[in-house]
Amino acid sequence: MESVNPPARSGLLDRHIGFVEALRGAGLNVSLAEDLDAVRALQALDWTDRRVVREGYAATLVKRSSFRPTFDALFELYFPRMVGAGGQGLDPETSGHDAEGDEGDTGFLRDNGAALREFRESLADALADGDRDQMQQLAAEMIGRFGAMPGRGPGLSSWSAYTALQRVAPAGLIDQIVEGLMNDGVSEEAAQRTASRRIGDFTAMVESDARRRIAEEKGPEHVANVALRPAIDKLDFMSARKTDLEQMRREIYPLARRLATRLTKEHHSQRRRGPLDFRHTVRASMSTGGVPITTHHRPKRPHRNELVVLCDVSGSVANFAQFTLLLVFALRDQFQKVRAFTFIDHVHEVTHHFRPGADVVDVMADLAASTSHAALWGRTNYGRAISRFAELHPDAITPKTSLLILGDARSNYSDLSADVLREMAGTARHAWWLNPEHQRHWGTGDSATRTYAEIVPMRECRNLDQLADFVAELAG
Amino acid sequence: MSITAPAEPSAPAWFASPDDANRRLYDVGYLPDAATSTTAYLAGALEKPLLLEGPAGVGKTELAKAVARATGADLVRLQCYEGLDEARALYEWNYKKQLLRIQASQSGHQSADGASWAETHDDIFAEEFLLTRPLLTAIRRDEPTVLLIDEVDKTDIEVEGLLLEVLSDFQVTIPELGTVTATRRPFVVLTSNASRELSEAVKRRCLYLHLDYPDADREREIVASHVPDLDDALARQLVATVSQLRELELKKAPSIAESVDWARTLVALEIKDLDPEAVAATLGVILKHQSDHERAVKELRLRR
Numbered sequence: 001m002e003s004v005n006p007p008a009r010s011g012l013l014d015r016h017i018g019f020v021e022a023l024r025g026a027g028l029n030v031s032l033a034e035d036l037d038a039v040r041a042l043q044a045l046d047w048t049d050r051r052v053v054r055e056g057y058a059a060t061l062v063k064r065s066s067f068r069p070t071f072d073a074l075f076e077l078y079f080p081r082m083v084g085a086g087g088q089g090l091d092p093e094t095s096g097h098d099a100e101g102d103e104g105d106t107g108f109l110r111d112n113g114a115a116l117r118e119f120r121e122s123l124a125d126a127l128a129d130g131d132r133d134q135m136q137q138l139a140a141e142m143i144g145r146f147g148a149m150p151g152r153g154p155g156l157s158s159w160s161a162y163t164a165l166q167r168v169a170p171a172g173l174i175d176q177i178v179e180g181l182m183n184d185g186v187s188e189e190a191a192q193r194t195a196s197r198r199i200g201d202f203t204a205m206v207e208s209d210a211r212r213r214i215a216e217e218k219g220p221e222h223v224a225n226v227a228l229r230p231a232i233d234k235l236d237f238m239s240a241r242k243t244d245l246e247q248m249r250r251e252i253y254p255l256a257r258r259l260a261t262r263l264t265k266e267h268h269s270q271r272r273r274g275p276l277d278f279r280h281t282v283r284a285s286m287s288t289g290g291v292p293i294t295t296h297h298r299p300k301r302p303h304r305n306e307l308v309v310l311c312d313v314s315g316s317v318a319n320f321a322q323f324t325l326l327l328v329f330a331l332r333d334q335f336q337k338v339r340a341f342t343f344i345d346h347v348h349e350v351t352h353h354f355r356p357g358a359d360v361v362d363v364m365a366d367l368a369a370s371t372s373h374a375a376l377w378g379r380t381n382y383g384r385a386i387s388r389f390a391e392l393h394p395d396a397i398t399p400k401t402s403l404l405i406l407g408d409a410r411s412n413y414s415d416l417s418a419d420v421l422r423e424m425a426g427t428a429r430h431a432w433w434l435n436p437e438h439q440r441h442w443g444t445g446d447s448a449t450r451t452y453a454e455i456v457p458m459r460e461c462r463n464l465d466q467l468a469d470f471v472a473e474l475a476g
Numbered sequence: 477m478s479i480t481a482p483a484e485p486s487a488p489a490w491f492a493s494p495d496d497a498n499r500r501l502y503d504v505g506y507l508p509d510a511a512t513s514t515t516a517y518l519a520g521a522l523e524k525p526l527l528l529e530g531p532a533g534v535g536k537t538e539l540a541k542a543v544a545r546a547t548g549a550d551l552v553r554l555q556c557y558e559g560l561d562e563a564r565a566l567y568e569w570n571y572k573k574q575l576l577r578i579q580a581s582q583s584g585h586q587s588a589d590g591a592s593w594a595e596t597h598d599d600i601f602a603e604e605f606l607l608t609r610p611l612l613t614a615i616r617r618d619e620p621t622v623l624l625i626d627e628v629d630k631t632d633i634e635v636e637g638l639l640l641e642v643l644s645d646f647q648v649t650i651p652e653l654g655t656v657t658a659t660r661r662p663f664v665v666l667t668s669n670a671s672r673e674l675s676e677a678v679k680r681r682c683l684y685l686h687l688d689y690p691d692a693d694r695e696r697e698i699v700a701s702h703v704p705d706l707d708d709a710l711a712r713q714l715v716a717t718v719s720q721l722r723e724l725e726l727k728k729a730p731s732i733a734e735s736v737d738w739a740r741t742l743v744a745l746e747i748k749d750l751d752p753e754a755v756a757a758t759l760g761v762i763l764k765h766q767s768d769h770e771r772a773v774k775e776l777r778l779r780r
Binding site: 064 | 493494510511514515517518519521522524527529530629670671672673676679680681682683684685686716720723725727767768770771
């Protein structure tokens with residue numbers, strides 16, 4: 001490429017390489033070929049529009065839509081929208097505290113009660129209009145004014161989105177926005193939704209602006225390592241926020257569909273491995289003079305597992321259990337029969353909640369409601385749950401069953417009923433234990449991982465990726 | 477087909493700039509967003525295949541057709557399905573014709589010596605007996621061509637391997653004839669519903685664009701351009717309802733194609749106002765699952 005050896009180093013190439021490195025660090029597989037494509041794309045593109053540059057990079061480097069949020073966040077860091085407090089209307093805040101304010105609508109860059117009131121007013125206006133440019137502008141101003149954390153010396157100051165958001169509290173403006181929208185003839189329900197989405201967007205802008213400013217002072221690498229959230233299918237179940245969980249839930253059906261396609265394909269390709277179809281082979285040999293050149297086989301009867309799922313639904317691992325249940329039931333065609341039980345310190349069957357074609361939201365609500373049946377005292381007790389299961393459902397586990405246990409094996413130092421579990425695992429065809437905790441936490445504190453892992457093979461399953469791998473193996 | 481100024485005959489340029497791409501796609505009735513026009517421009521400028529991914533009915537196939545219309549190129553389409561093989565994607569020898577040729581040569585001169593066999597052998601693997609299939613056709617054409625490989629995710633993994641040579645070098649190797657290289661590189665568009673992950677090798681060779689549901693304004697424009705009879709206020713209501721439905725957790729969110737269908741339905745039924753009854757009566761046009769219906773009805777009732 002022509003640009004690889006520029007006469008004078010502009011630093012652009014270094015920035016490009018830094019960016020690609022950061023993407024690789026965040027889990028995107030950027031090959032050298034794609035790297036070169038990106039450079040060629042940038043040569044073909046006009047550099048005056050930042051969006052065009054971003055799309056050029058995205059088209060050449062990001063080949064999976066789930067990586068796009070990560071890419072966008074990193075692009076903001078390496079190719080920021082603006083430098084410092086930006087251009088017009090905003091004071092060069094970092095240079096001095098003696099605000100030589102332009103007395104426009106922005107006022108002083110000083111943090112005081114009047115400024116806060118004024119700022120909230122203009123923010124409410126911008127949010128009510130849904131003007132994204134204005135919101136961007138205000139987000140930058142908000143960090144500059146309310147999110148500055150002066151350091152002890154030059155270069156030690158920092159920026160905090162948290163402080164700024166606490167001070168301005170945009171969530172408090174929601175009623176005002178809803179009212180404004182409703183005056184424009186929007187229904188209350190829709191207005192609520194729009195308002196909370198705009199506030200969510202604005203909060204994201206503020207966070208991204210704080211990252212941008214920190215990156216400017218400390219270098220993008222520093223921020224990229226600490227401030228980025230992993231892509232949704234790599235995100236830990238246990239550290240997911242509420243919005244992440246919703247997004248993950250939306251991922252379940254596409255994931256199930258992908259898995260089902262893969263499994264059906266695999267079943268198809270195994271067709272030839274069935275027993276020889278003698279009749280068919282002899283008849284086909286007629287056309288080759290009685291010599292059986294091609295053999296024909298009976299289709300292999302797909303062997304399907306019966307599956308029994310035992311889930312811990314206590315607070316800490318409830319999300320994980322829900323996802324696994326949803327995925328298993330979305331793939332129920334791949335199994336002969338699926339039964340699901342939830343437990344905390346008591347066992348409760350939940351199979352009937354998963355009707356074919358049932359609505360996901362309803363199922364989740366039913367599951368949440370039925371959690372109370374799984375608890376007597378509400379403290380997780382694996383030993384008790386296991387022994388109760390063996391007592392109440394002795395018919396559930398047969399030599400044809402695969403047993404799947406989900407949980408972190410944290411049993412509050414109670415009796416573990418290891419013998420009962422050993423007996424169950426011995427009866428079942430296969431048994432697995434999925435643990436949503438990182439392997440390095442196994443066996444710490446009240447974790448009974450050691451004991452249980454000796455009886456049932458235990459696998460770490462922290463994110464959708466690992467879950468998908470496991471379920472594919474299970475059904476395949 | 478409305479052909480706007482065709483590309484310069486010699487230059488391989490498809491679009492002059494992202495803006496140019498945007499304008500010309502717009503002119504032929506496809507309303508691209510910034511990402512789409514930039515990526516379409518890049519695919520032409522870098523001569524790389526373009527992989528489009530996204531939910532069903534967001535205009536992936538339509539984009540390929542629009543590029544063909546906008547640049548005055550012809551569209552060669554390969555529809556992928558499970559069990560698609562080389563013989564139907566690349567080329568096939570016309571063996572019936574070959575048999576006839578052999579028989580004809582045998583009846584011609586009775587002396588079946590070695591020399592005439594070698595002659596025949598060379599003869600029957602000539603261009604004349606080659607049946608070109610879409611991939612080879614697209615590569616051998618001299619006129620500007622848009623090659624659409626539709627629903628790549630439906631094929632088996634082996635076909636992906638077959639695509640690699642075409643996608644990276646724009647050539648096809650036929651053992652009996654040698655390698656056919658494109659004289660004029662086609663504009664290649666692959667579409668996928670992501671029902672399975674494509675292999676890294678294919679993705680590496682392509683530019684990638686994820687098409688998603690458009691924002692309200694763009695969707696309204698799209699609906700209006702497809703259904704000009706639709707009242708503007710009604711279009712606004714329709715788009716608002718559709719985007720509201722997309723926010724619900726549905727098994728299959730309504731696509732753009734379905735909102736256009738819905739708009740046509742409303743025009744046909746002469747519905748002037750999209751009140752809850754009208755929505756409930758025509759919901760079948762946009763939602764195709766019973767549980768989605770129930771959920772939508774529940775949420776829309778809540779609104780009133």
